Amino acid sequence: MPPPQTTGIYPSDSITEVAQSLPLDPLGAGSADLLAGDVEYRLHLIIQEAKKFMVNGKRGTLMPEDVEYAMDALNVEPILIPPRPLPLPQFQALTIPSSSSHPQQIYHLPDDEIDFATYLKQPLPAGVANSSGVKWKAHWLAVEGVQPAIKENPNPTQRGASRPQPSSTSLRPQARTQLPQELQLYFTRLTTALVPPSPTGPETEPERHRLAALTSLRTDVAVAGILVYVVKWLGESIQKCLMAPTGTIGQLVDAVEALVGNEGVFLEPYVHILLPPLMSIILTVPLGPHPSSSSSNQPSPYDLRLHASQVLGKVAEKYGRSYPGLVPRLISTLSKSLNSPPFPSPLGASNPPSGRYEGSLLALSCLGKQAVKSTVWGKAGENISRIDDLAGRLYTDGGGKKRNPLIRALIKCLSVIINPKPVDITPQANLDDVSEAFGPNLANMLNKKLWTASEILRLRREELEGEGEGGGVDGMEVDQA
Structure with a gap:
């Protein structure tokens, strides 16, 4: 059956040329036509949304700003607006030798080369040159990913005296024109209650409001009307609060967990916005305020990474089948972080930070048995x-x-990879064998977890015996040949 014929103004040849320029498999019959139709549909969608901004601005000409606002409203990564009026390009001809009598010419735009040393020697602008004490000075912002402890760079322990706060709970003017007054009020009340301005106790009024907001975020279908704004607010707030008190970060993770558990909203298009904040909590070091708070009601960075890993596991379990590349990409990122070498502490501590290794292990444990076996366990x-x-x-x-x-x-x-402990069996394990096979630190902490010690020894022994039997069969086949 021939592929369906699609009609449109976007040429399918453009799709074919783009596919050939990328390391992709050849497109099948009719694929370029279908993709061209999809591209044309999305262009129509963006232009229709941009016309709304044009009409709202009481203009009859569609401007680049309208397209930028439309892409932002549709959750599409915007492009940079070029300066206007655009400079007239000066094309230069380049002659290409040819076997024919008429040489061929192509025209190109030469790149402007800027010498940095010459640029710095140029006189300063008038407004800067007339001011006192303004001059150029060079210093290192970072060396091998570590900020040097010089006076030009802020001290991480004194970086900002004020406590980091989540993003604003008020909607942007652009969103106010698109949402009714009821949904605007719902968004403001919801985001304000999710992160109280001050630490709360278990029986305080702000804590009861927070729990009610989490319940609403977990069960109310009305969240679908403000879903894109809630997701953006959560992502921006987590990125801003990585150095905030750990209680604030835990409250934001609670909100993400509640949103993921809401079955009445269509969250799939916004999963890519929630994953980077969760991975930041899992892998960022240092996490939380420094010096750390000694308050007993604040969770530790380990507990925060464990909570974020559990939420990441729920996201992978819920959307892993819809997006086959989701779990492999997460495992690849966590594996690279786990295998990366230690780096000096940015706070000047004697030992390198270990938070990213702990976060990688906790996240891998929440991604399933196969993830742990392939990255943490390895071969035997x-x-x-x-x-x-x-x-x-x-x-x-x-x-x-x-x-x-x-x-x-x-x-x-x-x-995750061992069998559950039976009730009526007393485990027996030799910790010396564990120390010899895996290391003394693990053996010291397994002195009260003998079942885990016996199981990992059993797994190692079975894999080694399986390799030995496989090697014997291969050798016999070679002799027979």
């Missing part, structure tokens, strides 16, 4: 020894459950 548990050695270098003050959260996160990962 060979990756465990490397993580154990890393924990020994990052925590030089000894073992202990609270002193070595990296091993604690590793044990949580291992609990």
Whole structure:
């Protein structure tokens, strides 16, 4: 059956040329026509939305700003507006040798080369030159990803005396023209209650309002009317509050979890906005205020990363089938972070930060058994020894459950791939064997988790025996040949 013929003004040849310029498989029959129709539909959608801004501006000419606003309203990444009026390009001819008697010429725009040293030697603008004490001075913002401790760079421990606050709870003027008054009030009340301005107790009025807002975010279908604005507010607020008190970050993660659990909203188009904030909480070091708060009602960075990892696991479980590349991309990112070398502490601590390794392990444990086996366990548990050695270098003050959260996160990962502990069996395991096979730090923290110790030894032994049997069969086949 021939492919359906589509009619439109967007040529399918453009789709074919773009596909050939990218490392993609060849397009099938009719694919270019279908993609051209889809591109034309989206162009129509953007232009129709841009005409609304043109009419609202009481103009009869469509401006580039209208297209930018339309793309922002449709959650499409906007492009930069070129300066107007555009300069007239000066094309230069380039002759191409040809076997024919008439040489061919192509025209191109030469790139302007700017010498940085010459640019700095030029006189300053009049407004700057007449002011006192203004001059050029160079300094390093970062060296190998670490900020040098010089007076020109702000001290991370004193970076901003005010407490980081979430994004504004008031809608932008652009959104006010599109939403009715009721939904605007709903958005303001909802976002204000989700993150109270001051720490709250379990029985206080702000805490009751927060729980009511979480319930509304988890169950109300009316959230669909302001979904795009709530998602953007959550993403911006988390990025701003990574150095805020850990209680504030935990409240924002609670809001993301409630939104993911709402079955009455269509969240799939906005998953790409929620994933970067969650990954930032999992992998960012340092996380929370520094110096850290000693308040007992504030969660620890480990608990925050665990909570964010659990929410990430729910997102992967809910949308992993709709987007087959979602889980592999998450695993690839977490694996690169887990295998990256340590870097010096940006706060000047003696030991490198370990938060990103803990977050990677916690997130992998929430992505399923296969993710843990492929990245954390490896071949016969060979990756465990490397993580154990890393924990020994990052925590030089000894073992202990609270002193070595990296091993604690590793044990949580291992609990995913082992069998559950039976009720009527007393586990037996030799911790010396665990120390020899995987490392002394893991063995020290498994002294009260003998079932986990016995199971990882069993898994390692079975894989080694399976490799030995496989090698024997291969050798016999070679001899017979």
